[in-house]
Amino acid sequence: MQILDIHSHFFPKQWEDLQARFGGRDWPSLKHHGDGTAMVMKGQQKFRPIYDACWDPDVRLREMDQQGLCGQILSATPLLFGYERPVAQGEYIAKLFNDAAMAICQRGRGRLFAMAQVPLQDIDAACAEASRAKSIGHVGVQIGSHINGRGMDDAGVFTFLQHCADEDIPVFVHPWDMMGADRTGDYMMGWTVGMPAETQLSIVSLILSGAFDRLSRKLKIAFAHGGGSFIFLLGRLENAWHHRDIARGRSECPPSHYLDRFSLDSAVFDPGALRLLVDKMGDQRVMFGTDYPFPLGEQKMGGLIRETEGLSEQSRERLYAGNAKAFFGIE
Amino acid sequence: MQILDIHSHFFPKQWEDLQARFGGRDWPSLKHHGDGTAMVMKGQQKFRPIYDACWDPDVRLREMDQQGLCGQILSATPLLFGYERPVAQGEYIAKLFNDAAMAICQRGRGRLFAMAQVPLQDIDAACAEASRAKSIGHVGVQIGSHINGRGMDDAGVFTFLQHCADEDIPVFVHPWDMMGADRTGDYMMGWTVGMPAETQLSIVSLILSGAFDRLSRKLKIAFAHGGGSFIFLLGRLENAWHHRDIARGRSECPPSHYLDRFSLDSAVFDPGALRLLVDKMGDQRVMFGTDYPFPLGEQKMGGLIRETEGLSEQSRERLYAGNAKAFFGIE
Secondary structure, X not given: OOOEEXXXXXXXXXOOOHHHHHOOOOOEEEEEOOOOEEEEEEOOEEEEEEEHHHOOHHHHHHHHHHHOOXXXXXEEOHHHOOOOOOHHHHHHHHHHHHHHXXXXXXXXXXXXXXXXXXXXOOHHHHHHHHHHHHHOOOOEEEEEOOEOOEXXXXXXXXXXXXXXXXXXXXXXEEOOOXXXXXXXXXXXXXXXXXXXXXXXXXXXXXXXXXXXXXXXXXXXXXXXXXXXXXXXOHHHHHHHHHHOHXXXXXXXXXXXXXXXXXXXXXXXXXXXXXXXXXXXXXXXXXXXXXXXXXXOOOOOOOHHHHHXXXXXXXXXXXXXXXXXXXXXXXX | OOOEEEEEEEOOOOOOOHHHHHOOOOOEEEEEOOOOEEEEEEXXXXXXXXXXXXXXXXXXXXXXXXXXXXXXXXXXXXXXXXXXXXXXXXHHHHHHHHHHHHHHHHOOXXXXXXXXXXXXXXXXXXXXXXXXXXXXXXXXXXXXXXXXXXXXXXXXXHHHHHHHHHOOOOEEEEOOOOOXXXXXXXXXXXXXXXXXXXXXXXXXXXXXXXXXXXXOOOOOEXXXXXXXXXXXXXXXXXXXXXXXXXXXXXXXXXHHHHXXXXXXXXXXXXXXXXXXXXXXXXXXXXXXXXXXXXXXXOOOOOHHHHHOOOOOHHHHHHHHHHHHHHHHOOO
């Protein structure tokens, strides 16, 4: 059975000193340890330990072979987004990292694909880079769950999504700069509490803004980490929509009406959770994703779908690769 | 089959003008419309429309009869907590509302019970009021999910919980003053996104603080709204715990180890979600709760457990009343 992972991350092995070029602070960089491991730095601050699978396609392909993956789609980690920078800087780093992603893919023997990042702080620039990225081979774009606090119900986001629909560019929404950060500083709760809430927030605000009532049905949009807590909390959202007018926003229909307008990845790390996801979304709206090669990713890649009971062979095929091939237009 | 609702709210029909007594602002009050409805006010601001089931035990009992409930446990809405006030004011309003709750229960023909609120901004005062409340008939205490930003991993909260364990006072944790409020201002997302994240945060921070490794096993503690998004995200939390040292906090064991140390109510508004809750927690750790009589509560009280497939008769009995009777010591 083919297994295609839509949610994996890369770092270029090296890139220019962005602080030297632009000034400012907190620019991302890599500190290599010389043994195949490195520390992602945010300015002078340690951000995350990584290893050479991030930048070396040979290592990545070897691990994919070991775990039975036929392909992987790479995307930037949100640390690289730079939405908070001036537009020209955002454009520059989007091109820098998007070109670097394609360079890795070109060494991927046809098994590596990439989603681009875009300078979402300027919608025109974001649309332009999304189109340029498509033209050089990217299979989609990844965007953060908000633009410096402006949510998925922002008019600019709407314009960007409509552009992607018109140009047949699939969109993947990844949480970043998580809500409630002042309360989740300990124990990585920004990742275990903030991230899934952030992703749920992005779906809920998109739905309740009425965006799906106005966006082209051609739009292909998916959300990371199984949509965060969205599916489990759909009942609560639905109940609120029906019984309190101010909970409806500008959506014409109850939230459950829009489940056929987006997809989710499978990175939920629990068979019961994945089963609920597939039960609610249908087996054509969930795509295998791992968050590889990060420590909080699915370590035994593909294991979760294998271990989840009650999925038919056809459902497994769809989750593992079929849905993603259709979504991203990969043969 | 007996049906006992552990999560319902009350307001006294009237109370003294707290602004006149204490000064300050944003005190809660009720503006009655004269037709059995009222607006909860926060200072001069409209907070929530309610109706006479909140304050009139006869109305409440009639609706309980209509929907087949044998009993209900009342608690304050978090607007009444007053944790942000000076201690003496917090003590005063805790007594005020706790005595008012008992006055409603005394007209409840043995079918209404109450949980007390406590001035958690002062742990000694909170312990004293919890004990006083128990002595006048309260069956437990309800606390907010944090104390003005200090989480459930706070040393004072630990002291309070140990006091409740020692005195056999059940504790119910309710979300309030939700994380990420700057991002959830529209469409009631504070309730549909913020609240369940807030409740998950309270459980995660309690677990990862190592509190359960040190707290008496006698402690009875339960969380509102099915624990928010906790159960669906347990796989993510567990995966992080195993693969990243800084995600472990001070807990000796992985998070799933502690599922037998707390309970959750059933207010999740979706049969699939409830089923996952019972699958993970076991049928002795989930208790029927509605959030009655608020618009975001379970409108057809008891319907969710009835409609959830795959629960045995014994499980239903436990969820509807058996677990709650044991937890709260109600005959």
